[in-house]
Structures are given as structure tokens and as C-alpha cells.
Amino acid sequence: MASQVMTNLDxxxxxxxxxxSDLTIRNLFIIPTIAFLIIFNIFPxxxxxxxxFTDFRASTNAPAxxxxxxxxxxxxxxxxxxxxxxxxxxxxxxxxxxxxxxxFGLAMLLNxxxxxxxxxxxxxxxxxxxxxxxxxxxxxxxYDPNFGIINYFLGLDKFEWLADPDVALYAIAIVxxxxxxxxxxxxxxxxxxxxxxHLYEAAEIDRAxxxxxxxxxxxxxxxxxxxxxxxxxxxxxFKTFDLAYVLSSQPTTELIxxxxxxxxFQEWQTGMSSAFAYIVLIMVVAITNIYVKYLNxxxxx
Amino acid sequence: MAQIDIRNVQKFFGQHQVLKNxxxxxxxxxxxxxxGQSGGGKTTxxxxxxxxxxxTSGKILINGTEVQDRKAADRDIAFVFQSFSLYPHMTxxxxxxxxxxxxxxxxxxxxxxxxxxxxxxxxxxHLNRKPSALSGGDMQRVAIGRALVRRxxxxxxxxxxxxxxxxxxxxxxxxxxxxxxxxxSTSVYVxxxxxxxxxxxxxxxxxxxGVLQQVGPPxxxxxxxxxxxxxxxxxxxxxxxxxxxxxxxxxVINGASQGFHFPDQMLGHARSTAGEMTLGVRPEAVLLSHQxxxxxxxxxxxxxxxxxxHDIVDVRLGDTVLRARTESAFVxxxxxxxxxxxxxxxxxxxxxxxxxxLRGAN
Numbered sequence: 001m002a003s004q005v006m007t008n009l010d011x012x013x014x015x016x017x018x019x020x021s022d023l024t025i026r027n028l029f030i031i032p033t034i035a036f037l038i039i040f041n042i043f044p045x046x047x048x049x050x051x052x053f054t055d056f057r058a059s060t061n062a063p064a065x066x067x068x069x070x071x072x073x074x075x076x077x078x079x080x081x082x083x084x085x086x087x088x089x090x091x092x093x094x095x096x097x098x099x100x101x102x103x104f105g106l107a108m109l110l111n112x113x114x115x116x117x118x119x120x121x122x123x124x125x126x127x128x129x130x131x132x133x134x135x136x137x138x139x140x141x142x143y144d145p146n147f148g149i150i151n152y153f154l155g156l157d158k159f160e161w162l163a164d165p166d167v168a169l170y171a172i173a174i175v176x177x178x179x180x181x182x183x184x185x186x187x188x189x190x191x192x193x194x195x196x197x198h199l200y201e202a203a204e205i206d207r208a209x210x211x212x213x214x215x216x217x218x219x220x221x222x223x224x225x226x227x228x229x230x231x232x233x234x235x236x237x238f239k240t241f242d243l244a245y246v247l248s249s250q251p252t253t254e255l256i257x258x259x260x261x262x263x264x265f266q267e268w269q270t271g272m273s274s275a276f277a278y279i280v281l282i283m284v285v286a287i288t289n290i291y292v293k294y295l296n297x298x299x300x301x
Numbered sequence: 302m303a304q305i306d307i308r309n310v311q312k313f314f315g316q317h318q319v320l321k322n323x324x325x326x327x328x329x330x331x332x333x334x335x336x337g338q339s340g341g342g343k344t345t346x347x348x349x350x351x352x353x354x355x356x357t358s359g360k361i362l363i364n365g366t367e368v369q370d371r372k373a374a375d376r377d378i379a380f381v382f383q384s385f386s387l388y389p390h391m392t393x394x395x396x397x398x399x400x401x402x403x404x405x406x407x408x409x410x411x412x413x414x415x416x417x418x419x420x421x422x423x424x425x426x427h428l429n430r431k432p433s434a435l436s437g438g439d440m441q442r443v444a445i446g447r448a449l450v451r452r453x454x455x456x457x458x459x460x461x462x463x464x465x466x467x468x469x470x471x472x473x474x475x476x477x478x479x480x481x482x483x484x485x486s487t488s489v490y491v492x493x494x495x496x497x498x499x500x501x502x503x504x505x506x507x508x509x510x511g512v513l514q515q516v517g518p519p520x521x522x523x524x525x526x527x528x529x530x531x532x533x534x535x536x537x538x539x540x541x542x543x544x545x546x547x548x549x550x551x552x553v554i555n556g557a558s559q560g561f562h563f564p565d566q567m568l569g570h571a572r573s574t575a576g577e578m579t580l581g582v583r584p585e586a587v588l589l590s591h592q593x594x595x596x597x598x599x600x601x602x603x604x605x606x607x608x609x610x611h612d613i614v615d616v617r618l619g620d621t622v623l624r625a626r627t628e629s630a631f632v633x634x635x636x637x638x639x640x641x642x643x644x645x646x647x648x649x650x651x652x653x654x655x656x657x658x659l660r661g662a663n
Contacts, residue, residue: 087455201353202386206447207374216399220390 052275059268071275081276084259091169091239091244091255094263098177099233103184104226110185111192114154125186127179136246139175143247172244172253184229191216191225220298227295231288238284248267302366303454303487304329310359310369312345312511317409319345322509323359327455332481332488334502336495336534343491344459350489351380351457379448382430383460385440387432393419393443395426397520399562400451416448417649421480438469445480455487462497474500495535499523507531529656530531532649538613541587541623544653545580547571552643556620559598570659577653583590584613586647587625589632590640597640602632 009015009022051069051198056064075081110121127135142150143161151159161171195218203213241257264273303326312320319342327333335343348354350361352373361369368376378401387396392511394415401411419425422442432440443462448456461477462470478501481488492498498505500520507522507530515527526532532540544555551560551566571578590597600616600623607629614625614632616639623641632639650659 071582081440190424196384196386198382198384199388202380202388202447203399204353204373205351205380205405206380206403207377207451208399208609212403215404217388296623 006097010152023031048274048277051271052278054271056271057268058270060207064271067271070120071272072279075272075276075279077099080258084254084256087169087252087254088256091173092234094170094173095237095240096230096233097181098173099181099184100230102177102181103229104188104222106181106185107188107192110189121189128180128182132179132242133246135175136243139178140247143171157171158229162248162252165250168248168250168253172240175243175247178244180233180236184226184233187225188222191222194225195221223298224295227291231291231295235284235288235292238280238287244273245287248260304362305455305487305489306360306362306365306504307346307350308360308362310346310349310361311357312342312349312354313357317514319511320349320356323511323513323531325506325513325516327487327489330485330487332478332490332501332503333506334490334498334504334622335506335508336492336498337508337514338534338661339493341508343493343506343508346458346492347459347489347510350455350659351378352376353380361484365442377454379451379453379456381441381444381448381456381458381461383463385432386655387440387443387447388637389432390428392431392492393424393435396432396443397446397450400447414450420448421449421483422446422476437465438473441465441473442476445477446635449480449484449486449648453486456510458488459491460492461490462494463492470497477501487656496537499535505535507534509534525658526581526649527658529581529651529658532651532658536583538584538624538626540649541580541582541584542634542651543580543621543623545578547578552648554580554621554623557598557618559618561598561643561645563645567648571650574650574652578617578650579653581645581651582623582643583650584626585623586644587623588642588644589614589616589627590642597642600639600641602635602637602639604635605632 005191009020009025015025018264051064053066053068053070054064055067103143110117110124110139114120142148143164145151145158145160148161150161160167162168179234193253199217209218211224239257240255241261244255245258245261247253256276257280260273260276263269263276305628307323307327310320310323311318317462321342323342335346337343344356349356349369352368352371352375356369359369360367363376363378373380383626388399391399397415397418398411401414402567406414408409414429415424416425422445424439424442424446427435427439427443432443435443444461458477462473465473474497477490477535481501490497502519504516505522506516509530515522515531517525521536522531526535529542531543534601545552546570547553548560550563550565552563552568552571556584589600593599598618600618602614603617603622604615606613609629612627612629612631615622616625616626618641625641651657
């Protein structure tokens with residue numbers, strides 16, 4: 001069956017002259033990838049699952065003891081962990097909402113014939129292409145209360161963006177929005193340009209106002225692709241580490257990824273942090289599933 | 302319902318002029334069909350009336366009010382698109398109700414209007430389905446329903462049957478006509494299909510290269526084409542068009558050995574021109590006979606298209622070919638010797654240079 005699906009090797013090719021069959025060539029291409037996936041993804045995934053039921057610490061030579069579900073029980077009853085979760089939830093909500101509003105707004109502005117559209121789009125996409133750590137470092141300079149350009153332009157004098165525990169999370173979310181709104185913009189732009197022009201003409205003939213057309217025609221038709229952008233951004237925001245880690249070390253900005261990092265590589269609670277990682281994984285999968293369900297519903301319409 | 306006036310309308314797309322000084326009055330309740338080749342400006346004219354296209358200069362009046370600077374939404378005109386343009390994410394009911402919801406009509410009136418239109422168009426059983434689940438004909442019915450539901454000033458249709466198959470097209474054509482008679486709505490209909498135009502129109506407007514060629518009822522356009530373009534465009538099979546010269550009372554097709562005898566009074570206008578002349582004869586005006594008789598010219602059949610109700614027979618005269626319409630099985634095959642005559646009362650003489658009908662023979 002499989003050999004029927006594959007196209008046969010050209011008998012005059014060099015590979016055939018060397019006596020290779022197309023099955024061999026297929027394996028040559030696929031096996032390295034599969035090996036890589038198994039060694040670096042699947043194996044650690046299963047190995048950490050095993051660790052999550054032990055009290056193993058990678059910093060000592062003490063043998064790992066099986067503790068059953070103790071790690072999970074401890075984590076889920078720890079109020080500090082729940083604090084981390086609620087901070088993360090707040091961060092995801094602010095950041096993704098901001099990205100969708102800014103990104104979709106930009107896409108609406110770009111989805112018309114304006115001069116230098118290509119150039120503007122490219123420039124708007126630049127933040128997305130930078131490294132997270134680099135973005136974190138220079139926004140730290142921009143936010144600086146002494147010489148930062150943001151306070152200078154906003155006339156905020158010595159306002160402490162990152163040191164103020166109430167503001168720091170918002171400051172990080174602003175950076176994330178700046179960086180990733182272009183991603184939402186790019187996908188929205190693809191969705192918007194896929195809405196047929198004649199539907200807008202039909203709506204105009206039907207005497208629909210601009211706002212009515214937006215909510216009844218544009219938004220429902222862009223919804224599926226916008227939903228994909230939201231899924232991606234939610235997952236990423238949930239896992240945010242480097243940006244927040246570089247920008248601020250307030251207790252109010254301790255996202256789960258940061259807590260996880262500290263637990264695993266500063267406190268060396270390897271078994272416990274493996275369990276923590278699994279809890280986060282299950283949550284991300286669950287949230288994504290909700291979106292995917294909704295996406296399928298939207299697509300069925 | 303409304304009267305539509307188009308006055309001196311010009312439309313440029315960049316350097317290219319699409320409408321050249323268009324003047325037309327569409328009466329209240331009239332069904333006008335704009336006919337022409339693609340690129341002839343008919344769709345542009347229709348979109349200009351709807352407000353989907355601006356005009357470069359000139360005026361468009363609906364019920365005496367100038368609307369050329371108004372948006373489509375403010376002209377109270379319905380439009381049926383060739384591609385249907387149904388909202389894909391809404392059910393048929395929501396699609397038809399859309400124009401009413403857009404102006405915030407209350408739910409009770411809205412439901413009543415929607416079911417009434419659905420009833421008229423026989424799509425009531427599809428109301429809860431999505432457009433993608435409908436056949437082409439039903440999709441077009443929904444599109445027409447959405448246009449009619451708010452009782453617009455006028456109904457504009459841009460090749461609404463263009464994407465349907467031949468049989469369905471014929472059926473929908475009859476339905477559109479029935480609807481028009483029932484509703485009495487002012488309708489403007491664009492098509493390149495002259496049969497559609499003939500069967501639907503109160504008046505046909507023929508546009509070519511942005512210039513209005515002829516306006517008139519279907520029979521007038523068919524029987525008295527003002528110029529060569531109209532003559533060739535209207536009618537199927539296409540009119541025979543041949544360069545001719547006069548020899549006394551005889552009209553000789555260039556390339557043919559013998560001429561056709563025409564009565565003197567039929568040639569008055571044809572004689573008045575000094576330039577080159579073109580003769581236009583519809584196939585039904587080319588008469589064939591098995592026996593030689595007075596006024597008939599010898600010819601040989603070359604090709605026969607049996608169409609059931611009648612045949613289209615090509616006959617060769619010298620170097621030229623004429624198409625004739627005969628009763629079915631009048632000639633049995635190719636290469637037969639027959640005798641042909643042209644009915645002088647149905648012949649048109651055109652000035653070859655200007656294309657204008659010399660109005661000689663009719």
C-alpha cells in the first residue's frame with residue numbers, strides 16, 4: 001500500500017545507479033527527524049512524567065524515592081502556586097486582549113489601498129522578529145525612571161514602571177502587546193482580504209451602516225482565522241518566561257513559567273517541578289481545546 | 302417604485318472611457334434590459350445607477366432627485382449580483398432579513414415580510430439552511446428575495462442568471478418575468494444573452510464601447526436595427542452580413558456571380574449612398590426552393606444544422622455563404638443544388654463606413 005502511494009524513483013537517476021531504492025531514500029530523510037523528536041521531545045516528556053511521581057533532586061546523588069501523587073497534592077494545595085496561576089491568567093487576559101485589539105485595528109487600517117502599504121506592513125512586523133530577551137532589555141531602558149524615553153514623552157517624571165508592584169505586570173503586557181500585535185495583524189489581514197468585496201457591496205445596497213456591516217459581515221467571516229491567532233497567542237502568553245524574567249522580578253510578576261524555572265533550577269526540586277510542568281501542560285491543552293471546539297463551531301457556520 | 306433618469310453620464314477608469322455621454326430614461330414599472338458584449342459598459346452603467354460606482358460627470362435622477370453623489374445605501378435601490386453575494390455565514394432567513402435588520406425594522410414585521418417573499422419565490426422550505434447547501438437556482442431565488450423584501454425603488458440585476466445552467470436559466474427567466482409582472486417593480490437587467498434580453502424586456506438598451514446604440518422594444522430592435530452592431534448582436538443565428546453592390550435593380554453580393562432582384566421602391570435609400578454598402582439579412586429572410594423560379598439564384602448547400610423545429614442551412618453562392626432558415630429536413634444533405642432568394646422586405650442596407658442602417662428596404 002505504502003509503496004503505491006510513493007512515486008517511483010527515476011531509473012536513470014544517480015540514486016538509482018547507486019542501488020538505492022526510494023524506500024531507502026525515504027528512510028534517509030525521515031529517520032533523523034524521528035530520532036531527533038524521540039530523543040529530545042518524547043523521551044524527556046515521559047522521563048519527566050516518571051520524575052513527577054518522585055522526590056528526585058538533580059543537585060544531589062540521593063536516589064529518587066517514589067512518592068506517588070504527593071507532588072501534585074502539594075502543588076495544588078499551595079496558595080503561592082495559585083497566586084502564580086492567577087497572575088498568569090491576568091497577564092494572558094490583558095496581553096492577548098491588547099494584541100487582538102491593536103492587531104485587528106491595524107489590520108483594518110491596512111486593509112485598504114494606502115500608499116506604501118507593503119513597506120508599512122513590513123515595518124510593523126519588525127518587533128515580532130526580534131529576540132524576546134533583546135526586547136526585554138531595551139524596553140527596560142525605555143521604561144527607566146531616570147533616563148527612559150517613555151516617562152520623558154508622557155511627562156511622568158520618575159514614574160516606576162517596573163519597580164511598582166501594581167504596574168509591573170501591565171508594563172510587561174504592554175511590551176508583549178507591542179511585540180506580538182503584529183502577529184495578530186498579519187493573520188487578521190489575511191482573513192480580512194479573504195472577505196469577498198461583493199459582500200460589502202451587497203451590505204451597502206442593503207443599507208447596512210459601517211458598524212452593522214463590521215459586526216454582521218466582517219467579524220463573523222474573519223472569526224475563524226482570528227481564533228487561530230488567539231489560540232497561538234494564548235498558548236505563548238501562558239508560557240511567557242524570558243520577557244517577564246528580564247523586565248521585572250516583582251512578586252506580582254511571577255508568572256508560572258518563572259516559578260517553574262526557580263523551582264527546577266534554583267531550588268533543584270526536580271521531581272516537584274516535573275509535576276508542576278505537567279499541571280501547566282494539562283492546563284494549556286485544556287484551554288487550547290476550548291478554543292479549538294469554538295473554532296470548529298465557527299467554521300461549521 | 303420609481304423613474305430613473307440618466308443624463309449625459311460619462312465614466313472614466315483612468316484614461317479609459319467606459320461610458321460615453323449616456324442618456325436614458327427608465328419609466329416607472331418598466332423592465333429595461335441592457336444588452337451588450339462584455340466590456341461594453343453595461344455593468345458599469347448599472348453599478349452607477351446603484352451607487353456602487355461613481356460617475357465622472359453627468360446626472361442620475363431617481364424620481365426626479367439627483368442621486369449621483371449619494372451613497373448606494375441612500376438611494377433605496379436593490380441589486381442582484383451575478384455571483385449572488387449571499388452572506389455565507391447566515392441562513393437563508395437571515396440573508397433575506399438582512400436588509401430589514403440593517404434598518405432596524407421590528408421583528409414581527411420583518412418575519413412577515415420574509416415569509417411573504419419566501420412564499421412568492423418558493424424557497425420557504427429552505428429558510429433555515431445555509432446558502433452553501435442550496436442549488437444555484439435557489440441561491441439566485443434567495444438573492445432576488447433579499448432584493449425584493451424591502452420593496453425598493455428599483456431592482457437592478459447584473460447578469461443574475463449568468464452562472465446557471467441553460468435549463469435552469471430558462472426557468473428562472475420565466476420566474477423573473479412573472480415576478481416583475483406581479484410586483485410591477487422598475488427593473489434594470491444587464492445581460493450579454495440576447496435571448497434573455499428579448500424575452501424579458503419591455504425595452505432593450507444596446508450598449509457597445511460605452512455608447513448607446515439603440516433603445517427600443519425587442520421586436521423593434523430585432524426588426525429595425527439602427528446599425529450593423531445591433532444587427533449582428535441581436536438575433537440567433539446571426540444575421541447574414543455581406544458587402545454588396547447595386548447593378549440596376551439587382552443587389553449583388555461581392556463574390557457571388559448573380560445578384561438578387563429587388564423592387565425599385567426598396568432600393569431608394571440604398572441608391573442615395575455613394576460609398577460601400579453592406580446587406581444584412583436574417584436567415585429567415587433567405588428563402589430556399591428546390592425548383593428554379595423567377596428571382597431565385599442558384600446555390601449549393603454546404604452545411605446543415607438540424608435543430609428539430611427548423612434547420613439552419615448554409616448555401617454557397619459563388620465565393621460567399623448565406624445562412625438560411627428552413628423547415629426541418631427541407632434539404633437532405635450537403636452539396637445539393639438549391640435556389641435562393643432574399644425577401645426584400647426583410648433586408649437591411651447599411652453604410653459600410655458608418656455602420657448605419659440606410660433604412661432602404663424596410
